[in-house]
Amino acid sequence: xxxxxxxxxxxxxxxxxxxxxxxxxxxxxGVVAAGGVVFLVRHGFExxxxxxxxxxxxxLRSVLGIVAESFxxxxxxxxxxxxxxxxxxxxxxxxxxxxxxxxxxxxLYVSITLVVxxxxxYSLLAGA
Amino acid sequence: xxxxxxxxxxxxxSVAAGFLGALxxxxxxxVIVPLLVLLFGVDIRYAIGASLxxxxxxxxxxxxxxxxEGYSNIRVGMFLEIATTVGALSGAMVAAKVPTSGLAIVFGxxxxxxxxxxxxxxxxxxxxxxxxxxxxxxxxDATYPTPAGEQAYRVQHVPAGFGLMYAAGxxxxxxxxxxxxxxxxxxxxxxxxxxxxxxxxxxxxxxVTAAASAGVYLHRGYIDPGLAMPVVLGxxxxxxxxxxxxxxxxxxxxxxxxxxxxVALALEMLFNGLTGRI
Numbered sequence: 001x002x003x004x005x006x007x008x009x010x011x012x013x014x015x016x017x018x019x020x021x022x023x024x025x026x027x028x029x030g031v032v033a034a035g036g037v038v039f040l041v042r043h044g045f046e047x048x049x050x051x052x053x054x055x056x057x058x059x060l061r062s063v064l065g066i067v068a069e070s071f072x073x074x075x076x077x078x079x080x081x082x083x084x085x086x087x088x089x090x091x092x093x094x095x096x097x098x099x100x101x102x103x104x105x106x107x108l109y110v111s112i113t114l115v116v117x118x119x120x121x122y123s124l125l126a127g128a
Numbered sequence: 129x130x131x132x133x134x135x136x137x138x139x140x141x142s143v144a145a146g147f148l149g150a151l152x153x154x155x156x157x158x159v160i161v162p163l164l165v166l167l168f169g170v171d172i173r174y175a176i177g178a179s180l181x182x183x184x185x186x187x188x189x190x191x192x193x194x195x196x197e198g199y200s201n202i203r204v205g206m207f208l209e210i211a212t213t214v215g216a217l218s219g220a221m222v223a224a225k226v227p228t229s230g231l232a233i234v235f236g237x238x239x240x241x242x243x244x245x246x247x248x249x250x251x252x253x254x255x256x257x258x259x260x261x262x263x264x265x266x267x268x269d270a271t272y273p274t275p276a277g278e279q280a281y282r283v284q285h286v287p288a289g290f291g292l293m294y295a296a297g298x299x300x301x302x303x304x305x306x307x308x309x310x311x312x313x314x315x316x317x318x319x320x321x322x323x324x325x326x327x328x329x330x331x332x333x334x335x336v337t338a339a340a341s342a343g344v345y346l347h348r349g350y351i352d353p354g355l356a357m358p359v360v361l362g363x364x365x366x367x368x369x370x371x372x373x374x375x376x377x378x379x380x381x382x383x384x385x386x387x388x389x390x391v392a393l394a395l396e397m398l399f400n401g402l403t404g405r406i
Binding site: 018019021022024025028029032033035036039040043044045046047048050051052053055056057060061062075076077079080082083084086087088089090091093094097100108109112113115116119120122123124125126 | 129130131132134135168169170171173174181184185187188189191192193202203206207209210213214216217220266267332335336338339340341342343344346347348349350351352353354355356357358360361364
């Protein structure tokens, strides 16, 4: 396997990265599916109401609220937790890239990647 | 109709969208929003939220396969990611203020443009092009593997690409799509990256860009778990199957069919937006 981008990170690092991405997607899909089962068992026979926009209740809008709801094993809370894990997967890749650039002592790209990470963190935690 | 049948129907539609999206390389995201809005009567803001998370799922799933092939240019991706994440944040914030019919009209135009772009692809060597000042300063030039060995390329027009990437980010945050079409415009046409490099790099960027706007959508309450669940699982399943049969299919004919599907959806979105039905 050749690896020739200018980033030049070695093969081992790429394999770890591929595993992180695949693991993140599979884990989140599993949590979403489990939450989906709980949700359908409890609410499956109610009529759907997505035609009118109302927005989600407050606990399902923040990271801490979602974690609390999913610990209570609520279906919607679990699905949101799975979606949070999904959102975290590309962010994990960005974090890994910082490590990769740092190992090459490429401080310009460490800084560029930190800017991207800050923007992502701001969006997820502060909600902009 | 109860929630179980609704979920099953939506899941089946999402599998089809993910399957066709992976086979044609256009991504499932562009058809998820029209599917939800036009066929299932879902509010466009819920549809955008669900589409956004499905975009992250397919991008990360595909990136796991591509990351080892040595095509993607991580420096180009990371540098342009500054533009797309800022764009995504501004797009997601604007989305709350734009009326839904406005969103539908912009969506229709972007769909038409994607369909137009899917008809034409080009690729040329830039190894002997003049070095770009920005590309040199940011060390963006690289090589990629071809059957004939390593091929060097020079990245061109960095400021134009950066600007277009900001626009791609805005559209992604506004409409909940990967906006692969605008990214192709920026990387293929403006920055003159080789086709395979630009598609794999753009795929890596799509997930990060969508993650930036997904945070905003989550806080705004636009991501409904009951709706996102069948969409994410369906698109993921469909795109995995699509990637599996990719070699055996006839991508050109499929692409043509998919392009016309997109044109039809675009016209319907435009019609509904202009007549104020969405």
